[in-house]
Amino acid sequence: xxxxxxxxxxxxxxxxxxxxxxxxxxxxxxxxxxxxxxxxxxxxxxxxxxxxxxxxxxxxxxxxxxxxxxxxxxxxxxxxxxxxxxxxxxxxxxxxxxxxxxxxxxxxxxxxxxxxxxxxxxxxxxxxxxxxxxxxxxxxxxxxxxxxxxxxxxxxxxxxx
Numbered sequence: 001x002x003x004x005x006x007x008x009x010x011x012x013x014x015x016x017x018x019x020x021x022x023x024x025x026x027x028x029x030x031x032x033x034x035x036x037x038x039x040x041x042x043x044x045x046x047x048x049x050x051x052x053x054x055x056x057x058x059x060x061x062x063x064x065x066x067x068x069x070x071x072x073x074x075x076x077x078x079x080x081x082x083x084x085x086x087x088x089x090x091x092x093x094x095x096x097x098x099x100x101x102x103x104x105x106x107x108x109x110x111x112x113x114x115x116x117x118x119x120x121x122x123x124x125x126x127x128x129x130x131x132x133x134x135x136x137x138x139x140x141x142x143x144x145x146x147x148x149x150x151x152x153x154x155x156x157x158x159x160x161x
Contacts, residue, residue, distance in 0.1 A: 011042030098135075098142035101158065105136055108161040132157045 015038035019031050109115045109124055117124040117136070125133045135141045135154055144150040 007042075007046040011039060011046065014042065015039055094142040094145050097145055098139075101145075101154065102136050105132065105158055105161065108158065112161055127161065129157065132161075 015035050018038055019035055022034060023031060105128070106117050109117055109127060113123075113127050115123045115127060128136065132154070135144065144154065
């Protein structure tokens, strides 16, 4: 028998049996209406059992270790990139931008490596590298931010912390 023949024959057989029993017992309701309701109920049960059989089983919660999440770009860096793309640099805004970037570097050092730049400058220098350390320590490095390539390079170095 094909995969659909057994359920269809069961639906038809049960519906006919119920109709015959109703006629023999003299219950008197509309036999056609009962037959239609029986067919629809049988089809509903059939589809439900097919869906249950097709649903993937679950062995419970997974106990396999998961990989640590990949670090994403800091929102502040993305906001700075967007702001710089639409703004015009001047002396005050460049100084403020440099100050914000240095604060961001300090935050990243603290969060990612548990290093306080003021307390452990050697460890901070080892993590930051020469270019980023020079940017942080030189107050005149704000002028580098006027050049798009330099700014992009500094932001990329900050993202890699």
